[in-house]
Amino acid sequence: MQFAQQLTQQIVNGITIGAFYALVALGYTMVYGVLKLINFAHGDLFMWGAYLGLTGVSAALVLLGGTTPWVILPVVVLVMVTVALAGVLVERVAYRPLRSAGRLAPVISALGVAFILESLARNVYGASWKTYPPGLTPSGGLILPGNVRVSVMQIVVLVVSFLLMAGLYLFVHRTRIGTAMRAVSIDHDISRLMGIDVDRIIMIVFLIGPGLGGVAGMIVALYYGSFDFTLGWVFGLKAFIAAILGGIGNIPGAMLGGMILGIVETLGAGYISPQWKDVIAYAILILILIFRPTGLLGERVAEKL
Amino acid sequence: MATLRTRLQRINPLWWQIGLLVVALLLPLPLGDYYRSVLWRTALYIMLGLSLHIIVGYAGLFQLGHAAFYALGAYTTALLNIYLGVPVLLTFPLAILVAALFGYLITRPILHLRGDYLCIVTIAFGEVVRLALVNNMFGITGGANGLSGIDRPVLLGLAIRQPIYHYYMVLLFLVFTIFAVRRLENSRLGRAWMYVREDEVAAEAMGIDTTRAKLLAFIIGSGWAGLAGSLYAAKITVVSPDQAKFLESVIMFCIVVLGGTGSIPGVFVGTLGMVTLPELSRALKEWRDAWLGLAMVTMMIARPEGLWPSRRIRMEIRAAKEEAMAAPASGD
Numbered sequence: 335m336q337f338a339q340q341l342t343q344q345i346v347n348g349i350t351i352g353a354f355y356a357l358v359a360l361g362y363t364m365v366y367g368v369l370k371l372i373n374f375a376h377g378d379l380f381m382w383g384a385y386l387g388l389t390g391v392s393a394a395l396v397l398l399g400g401t402t403p404w405v406i407l408p409v410v411v412l413v414m415v416t417v418a419l420a421g422v423l424v425e426r427v428a429y430r431p432l433r434s435a436g437r438l439a440p441v442i443s444a445l446g447v448a449f450i451l452e453s454l455a456r457n458v459y460g461a462s463w464k465t466y467p468p469g470l471t472p473s474g475g476l477i478l479p480g481n482v483r484v485s486v487m488q489i490v491v492l493v494v495s496f497l498l499m500a501g502l503y504l505f506v507h508r509t510r511i512g513t514a515m516r517a518v519s520i521d522h523d524i525s526r527l528m529g530i531d532v533d534r535i536i537m538i539v540f541l542i543g544p545g546l547g548g549v550a551g552m553i554v555a556l557y558y559g560s561f562d563f564t565l566g567w568v569f570g571l572k573a574f575i576a577a578i579l580g581g582i583g584n585i586p587g588a589m590l591g592g593m594i595l596g597i598v599e600t601l602g603a604g605y606i607s608p609q610w611k612d613v614i615a616y617a618i619l620i621l622i623l624i625f626r627p628t629g630l631l632g633e634r635v636a637e638k639l
Numbered sequence: 640m641a642t643l644r645t646r647l648q649r650i651n652p653l654w655w656q657i658g659l660l661v662v663a664l665l666l667p668l669p670l671g672d673y674y675r676s677v678l679w680r681t682a683l684y685i686m687l688g689l690s691l692h693i694i695v696g697y698a699g700l701f702q703l704g705h706a707a708f709y710a711l712g713a714y715t716t717a718l719l720n721i722y723l724g725v726p727v728l729l730t731f732p733l734a735i736l737v738a739a740l741f742g743y744l745i746t747r748p749i750l751h752l753r754g755d756y757l758c759i760v761t762i763a764f765g766e767v768v769r770l771a772l773v774n775n776m777f778g779i780t781g782g783a784n785g786l787s788g789i790d791r792p793v794l795l796g797l798a799i800r801q802p803i804y805h806y807y808m809v810l811l812f813l814v815f816t817i818f819a820v821r822r823l824e825n826s827r828l829g830r831a832w833m834y835v836r837e838d839e840v841a842a843e844a845m846g847i848d849t850t851r852a853k854l855l856a857f858i859i860g861s862g863w864a865g866l867a868g869s870l871y872a873a874k875i876t877v878v879s880p881d882q883a884k885f886l887e888s889v890i891m892f893c894i895v896v897l898g899g900t901g902s903i904p905g906v907f908v909g910t911l912g913m914v915t916l917p918e919l920s921r922a923l924k925e926w927r928d929a930w931l932g933l934a935m936v937t938m939m940i941a942r943p944e945g946l947w948p949s950r951r952i953r954m955e956i957r958a959a960k961e962e963a964m965a966a967p968a969s970g971d
Binding site for chain 2: 372441442443449452453454457571574578609610619620623624
């Protein structure tokens, strides 16, 4: 009984973390879909979401002179817009000139952007751990049958993530722009012949991916309470692993991969050792790339990896 | 100007090399210990750059976890010296063997991956090695603090302590490295690497054992990084998991790619930009990551062949560009 209760508790926690991974993984997978590029800068855009959210919330609290959790809502929207615009800027400056330069040059450029963003964050905000002001997140929780605790914050996280993901799924599969996006991810030239403005579609992808990433950064920081400038790299790499696990370029795959990674990692930390948690994630990446490089839901790609 | 240039080119390259060596030997003499250490670090990173240059430059395999082998070499020296009392200089061959062995074990299963996928897996392996060292695997690696108290290397009864002697020791190994890398470049194996880099399928069709060629690139490059790690441990006398940090791997990768893929002078230029300059300027040191990143982005856009590229790579990239110009640009 004890064991079953503990296991369920771990899975509930794992699903929450998995939802974060899934939100960030969506950004990787969408960009990979249209550009075949590992956007290393995505993790750091996500981290900037956490920092900008902190600045926004602190400024709002000073202006209003009090603590009210509702300031989070406008700040979330603001962070989303800012990080989305930053994503578009990164694409315009660092990736678009390299569109025809083979596959390695954009990857190096993306790594370069990641380093710039991280260094900026460290020099602007300092290397110490940052904490959001207290009283912003809902406290309390529910006790499910079997003595499994679910906090209100976890429920909020899950509801918000699932709404965002469902919205994205519908957008990609039910709208004209979403259809164009899927066409571009198959072939740029033929999409152009069909009258699709490829550059505009890529811009929209760089609005949505980093936008979701920025929101995720802020929610992650609120959920954990504190963070520092290494958040982007560690979390970004794991989210990328989730994207590969689900099948890169595949949106439901990113969600599935995120969930699996979150659960496996939490179980590993609970039952094996918390120190080896990251190693488990890397081991999953290595195994999946050796044995099934297309991921769990990935379609058979014709090109050789 | 053109006549000066042709005149300079007519000089036997051997004289350039002798001149460079004389400068390298005399340079530390008027300098203080701090700058001698900077020289030592420069020479060490040139060696590391050359070891990665075999993998990335010649064979065209994107290794972004190279620092792991550097750390493995350093830890081999530290463990053998601290626990078993093996003299530091005698641990060098073993460090090379251990790093080369790990290079074989780690890359054997991932050889079939290409380009960005290989990048990602090598990052993951590098992080696994670092985390294993941090988590004090087998209880002997000293955790996050690493290991300290390595003996000074002893040569002919004399302990090597001062930075200048360490610099000369690294220089000795560096000269040998350059000699060996150049011999490799022109060997049967070296030509096979470049063939694999240019077109793997065609290379295979011509009868080159591409798996063997790629494995040998990883084994030789990793072993050489292990030697550099030992040289580091011999001077600093402390080793820590920070040596396997991703940033270190990126610095090595930048040395090769930004200096000029496939060219030995490129590795020199790359090291000056990525290691020596930040060492000399405090501001650049604080913003080193941003400087690295900026260099990566601008170089990829403005000069993808690197600062001092090999002639072959330069022609290749130009040809590819012209081809891209002739045909309408396409993303895939």
